[in-house]
Amino acid sequence: MKNTGLILAIVFQLTQLLLVVLAAPLLTGWVNQCKAWLQNRSGAGVLQPYRALNKLFHKDAVIADNASWLFRITPYIVFGCMWLAAAIIPIIAVDLPFSRAADVIALVGVFALARMFIALAAMDVGTSFGSMGARREMLVSFLAEPALLMVLFTASLISQSTQLTHIVETFAHHQFILYPSLAFANIAFVMVLLAENARIPVDNPSTHLELTMIHEAMILEYSARHLALIEWASSLKLFAYIGIGIALFLPQGIIEAGNWAGLPVAIALLFGKLVLLGAGLALLEAMTAKVRIFRVPEFLGTAFLLAVLGLLIHFLLGT
Secondary structure, eight states: OHHHHHHHHHHHHHHHHHHHHHHHHHHHHHHHHHHHHHTTOOOSOTTHHHHHHHHHHTSOOOOOTTOOHHHHHHHHHHHHHHHHHHHHSOSSEESOGGGGGOBHHHHHHHHHHHHHHHHHHHHHSOOHHHHHHHHHHHHHHHHHHHHHHHHHHHHHHHHTOSBHHHHHHHHHSSOOOOOHHHHHHHHHHHHHHHHHTTOTTTOOTTOOOTTTOSHHHHTTTOOHHHHHHHHHHHHHHHHHHHHHHHHHHOOTTOEETTOGGGHHHHHHHHHHHHHHHHHHHHHHHHTOOOOOGGGHHHHHHHHHHHHHHHHHHHHHHOO
16 A cells, blocks of 8 residues: 555656646746736747747757856756656646755745756856846846845744645645734745746846847857757746745645546646736736836845735744
């Protein structure tokens, strides 16, 4: 019986691994399509990211002569980190084999590892755009990571654990309770999500203006399969952050590992949440203007302040 339970848990984990890597571009396409509709455009369709990835994978890579091994391996490391992060977050089931790795502090470390490599690769070739993008990326991460940690610590203190699996079980499988501290943490998390995923108002994923771009400046030297992996990793990162938001604030519907009867319902609820949250993200971006790079510290400072307020409310009120 123990071996059977382990096999079922492994199958569940493989299901989530395949689900996140295949659905991440679809989520990006849905957000882009919703933005097109809000801007009164027809849009390229929700499957456009798949077509773009297929085209890039069939092209020949062009690499600068002075690029080192770091430049070549970074796309694979970034893709692997983002896939790992998205796979260990409990979005359809808890108590999976990788659940022990779903520690909130370790999860932030995985994001930081990918960011470090892509920033180093951006500076490796020696172009001005790459170095500028790397510096801006470090500025954003320096301000966003503390706010993200405060958000995660608020949920950890409520559940008495830094494991996302235990946090989900506390919020989803116990008595429903409204936590005022999580309201502040929720707002702060949305602001961090926008900053970390190069979304408006911090960055614009569709621009190539040297005065505004952050993420795009770091990947201008990549092409073909390397660019495809980085773009796929960006979709996985957005999926991972939305997955964290689901685990913290909308965990209802996440089932126990091995509950095959509830798996179709859990997947359907997950896609329903992704549709609503993706449309909400597009609406938020359509209603917001891009801010100057010098205003980004104020934006992320506000996110940190809201996260700390949530933490203080928990200490003062116990909720």
